[in-house]
Amino acid sequence: MLLQFTEIGIHCPQADIYIDPWRPVDRALITHGHADHSRRGHKYYLCTEAAMPVIKYRLGQDINVETVKFGEVKTINGVKFSFHPAGHIIGSAQIRVEYKGEVWVASGDYKVAADGLTETFEPVKCHTFITESTFGLPIYKWKSQKDEFEEINNWWRTNQENGKTTVLTGYALGKAQRIIQNLDHSIGTVYTHGAVENVNEVIRNQGVDLKSTVRVTQDIPKENFKGNIVVATPSAIGSPWMKKFMPYSVGVASGWMSLRGARRRRAVDRGFVLSDHADWDELNTAVKATEAERVFVTHGYTNIFSQWLNEQGIESATVETQYEGELTEIGESTVKEEEEESS
């Protein structure tokens, strides 16, 4: 097979490279900068130009990294590699692999709908498609981003009327910037948790026109937060850091919030359904658009989505990986949480 699934990650024997490997390798092609896809210790990294700054910020400035533009072809031992927008976070890519006319696409994490910040997902035709399935169940259907942000903005306004600070959490890389970009900044000031603002700086430095935010620091008087919004990481919930925003109303933005059980378990005031992963309809649309004959299903509801595809006449199998999808946002990840604490 052109790509093989090994204990280290997705391997291309012909080019001897790995895609998003979870153990150190000589050459790694990285779809995007989230910790479960972009890990420490590889001798060489290849990613998109837009993904590079964050990867370097998180893994160290001294890593050996090469970049390509979206769509640019990089040939390694006869295998053609190109990166195509995955719509997940800024710079995130699906990796197209072609050798002797056979085409595979490893999609990493992706979402299909445009979010106003990320390069929009591009369907890539292939013979074999490797898809995630974080939300691969028909109970997961996202509302339009517009409707969801209308709810978020209304919640912020109500809190403001009640003299409260609004605290909304999502992970520091990706979700936080999407929130910042789509909030109604005419309501008030958007404050940020340090972990979020660090990423903001990296992203602004690479030329992204991210709306303005103010980093929460010790010297800001408590009363300044009142009526405004704080964008924070999920680990902030219940931490002493939150005290300075009292009285506050706290919300979580995550795809998991579409389930009542998950909302109640988080014990927050509000849960907003906002995900950087494809919902059920998007997964199906994406798979169809590739016209793939065969689909490998990674992280998420793998068995279920795979069985469904088989019944739809698309040959499919599941693959064990160590990718985690969106677990951080309900406090159930192992990899990402550690990372947020360190940043």
Added chain:
Amino acid sequence: MKYFTELFTRLDQTTKTLVKVDALKEYFHKATDKDKLWTIALLSHRRPKRTINRNYIKKWAAEFSELPYWLFEESYHIAGDLAETIALILPSPESRTDNSLTYWIEYIQALGGLEENEKKAQLKSAWLSLDATERFVFNKLITGGFRMGVSQKLMVRALAKYTGIDESSLAHRLMGNWTPETTTFQDLILSEDANEDNSRPYPFYLAYALEDETESLGDTSLWFAERKWDGIRGQIIVREGELYVWSRGEELVTDKYPEYEVLKEKLPNGTVLDGEILPYKNGQPLPFNLLQTRIGRKNLTKGVLQKSPVIFKAYDVLEWQGEDIRQWPLEKRRTQLESLVGDVGDPVLHLSDLVIFNEWRQLAAERDRSREFFSEGIMLKRKDSTYKDGRKKGDWWKWKVDPLTIDAVMIYAMRGSGRRANLYTDYTFAVWDGEQLVPFTKAYSGLTDKEIGQVDRFVKKNTIDRFGPVRSVTPELVFEIAFEGINKSSRHKSGVALRFPRIKRWRHDKPKEEANTLEELHQLLEVYG
């Protein structure tokens, strides 16, 4: 159903009691009397009867969503809630209508008399005219099991604020056999004693568990102590020549306990007793599970009555000669109770004897002997206490005996529901029988949310096999299981059945090899069974 759905959403979005009470109060202001009454009914465990079989509901929901049935089932297992799964999975509504809560409840009740295909058509038209949240609420009504995160106590508090009537009168008015079809908001709630219902019980006074040292309760002479009997809390009412038996779950269970029939003649009219429905034979209480086998039966055969006869262990008298005497101090009620039980002189009516003690350490020693008496521990009641309604702190305490424990290995896990949906929270535990692990109990509660998250991750990474919603996992994690009692059981492979099993703690320090054995479990059975 706009207001009701709005209420539901507001209650669901908060964990704060004050906000909930306010939301309810506001709802009572806006809703019609009929809707109010249904809401009160739903929040006091009076749901309308189910009129559609769950299996049909599932089948049709899958069909209307154009999904294979297995995929619907899988989604349901993961969401952990049927009503929610259907609300999320169906296509968006075609048109919106705004009908009242009462309209939809009557709509659901009318389904009862319809043919299958008519039911299907009615269900479809309802689903396609409600938005996702309303659909969820509607589904909760058709599937039963309606929980809104509001206890009856909280609802009564809101109702008190809305009506200006005090909480305990309201709690009492809401007891008994009413349904929104048989009464009105005016009659039930607002009128003082219109339609006085002879069967109406008093709200039970419930005790909290004692957590502090007994010494904190002060002078021992202020307190009565009794054994805590392990049966079903109940009330026996005799009014106007009729006998009524209520269980704590506010169920009228007169027919289930024919043993009490004699009390209709022997207790004077206008008497209400609080006590324990206790399985009892040859001068001693029987294990609770014998009572349990009896509860489920439609027909009480002679065999059952002989195998697990009941007595009534009387704790208290709440009404005497037609007068509500709950405000009398306990000491006075107790004197009344003692003379009354003596006068009746029937072996079916026992007095719950006082445990005599002068010092707290004496009582502690008595508590340690609880299992000898087949009791769960000690009840402490202040001698001057009135009979309150609901669970109240201060005057009554339950002081249970320490549970039995055993260390066991987790071998199966199942997803939970509700707040625990999509997480593996329901586990099956096993003990060693030689090289083999023999399952002996399930347990759901006892872990913190953080621990549940850790176990969930372990389950997902260490699944050996899947059977529907159940996963078998690599035997590795050891937990200390606590339980109140142990009995022989022929239905379980292990040969035992536990009472109230729960997880006491996660034994990170124990490798699986050091979990207890089946032999050790059977030793507990011999001592305590």
